[in-house]
Amino acid sequence: MTTLAESIRIDYGICSTCGSCINVCPNNIILRDADNSPIVRPGPECISCGHCISVCPTGAMNIGTIETPAQFADADVLSTHLKSRRSIRLWKDTPVTKEECEDLIRITSYAPSGCNSRPVKWVVINDPAKVRAFVSASAEFLRAVPKEHPMYGLAAGLLKKLDAGNDIICRKAPAMLIAVTHPKANQGTEDSIIALTYADIYAPAIGLGTCWAGFVMILLGVCPSLAKTLGVPDGFKPQYALLAGHPKYQFKNIPPRTMPEIFWT
Numbered sequence: 001m002t003t004l005a006e007s008i009r010i011d012y013g014i015c016s017t018c019g020s021c022i023n024v025c026p027n028n029i030i031l032r033d034a035d036n037s038p039i040v041r042p043g044p045e046c047i048s049c050g051h052c053i054s055v056c057p058t059g060a061m062n063i064g065t066i067e068t069p070a071q072f073a074d075a076d077v078l079s080t081h082l083k084s085r086r087s088i089r090l091w092k093d094t095p096v097t098k099e100e101c102e103d104l105i106r107i108t109s110y111a112p113s114g115c116n117s118r119p120v121k122w123v124v125i126n127d128p129a130k131v132r133a134f135v136s137a138s139a140e141f142l143r144a145v146p147k148e149h150p151m152y153g154l155a156a157g158l159l160k161k162l163d164a165g166n167d168i169i170c171r172k173a174p175a176m177l178i179a180v181t182h183p184k185a186n187q188g189t190e191d192s193i194i195a196l197t198y199a200d201i202y203a204p205a206i207g208l209g210t211c212w213a214g215f216v217m218i219l220l221g222v223c224p225s226l227a228k229t230l231g232v233p234d235g236f237k238p239q240y241a242l243l244a245g246h247p248k249y250q251f252k253n254i255p256p257r258t259m260p261e262i263f264w265t
């Protein structure tokens with residue numbers, strides 16, 4: 001795989017030789033020339049994090065595709081956004097578009113990942129009928145759980161709700177996004193949870209709501225063949241799933257929460 005180091009062109013005409021790119025490079029692959037100019041050593045040590053491009057104050061370090069300048073949300077705006085995000089369990093009939101799914105997934109490529117390896121891939125089930133088919137297949141599995149199985153109690157509880165028309169598993173969501181990784185990916189679980197968290201937090205900004213799908217994951221854990229009904233490709237591990245759709249209700253107020261306990265040392 002080619003790294004950013006191979007495509008970066010330094011515009012020495014505007015480089016201020018401030019050395020920031022040299023200092024921020026996590027793998028120290030940018031050297032200082034005799035006249036203080038940076039020289040990029042191409043090679044596999046570059047993890048393509050783009051910090052050199054990001055930090056350059058003059059734009060001298062570029063690959064010709066610099067996005068909008070970096071900028072942070074105002075603390076009040078961001079904290080209100082974070083406090084306002086809610087798990088969504090009731091949905092409008094409005095279908096989720098392919099573009100909305102892609103918007104959610106695109107933002108996750110800016111999430112941190114071990115060595116910037118970005119191992120997370122996505123299975124998108126953007127069809128309410130397919131989500132329902134997964135719930136039906138799950139119910140079928142749950143009905144066959146024998147009494148002596150440790151999951152019997154949970155299975156019975158879930159079935160009671162499902163049979164009463166309460167889709168406790170997928171909350172009748174119109175769409176579901178599953179983060180998957182190759183089983184051998186280092187830190188695939190951590191990277192997936194962080195990527196999903198990015199999508200989860202971004203969703204309300206584009207009018208979508210999400211809910212982490214814990215029961216889906218329990219079911220995929222005890223009955224891996226259910227992953228097939230969701231179209232998870234062979235050889236990939238489903239790490240976690242998010243239900244998604246257009247929220248039926250707007251949550252207008254922020255619920256009270258207590259400060260987490262801290263062990264100062």
Ligand SMILES: Cc1cc2nc3c(=O)[nH]c(=O)nc-3n(C[C@H](O)[C@H](O)[C@H](O)COP(=O)(O)O)c2cc1C
Nearest residue numbers: 085086087088089168169171211212213214215216
């Ligand atoms: C790992 C994880 C699994 C979850 N699984 C479910 C689930 O299966 N069904 C559900 O309705 N909510 C699920 N939730 C949502 C939590 O219940 C919710 O985050 C919590 O009640 C706080 O509400 P809030 O997200 O609106 O702040 C899950 C959340 C997390 C983080």
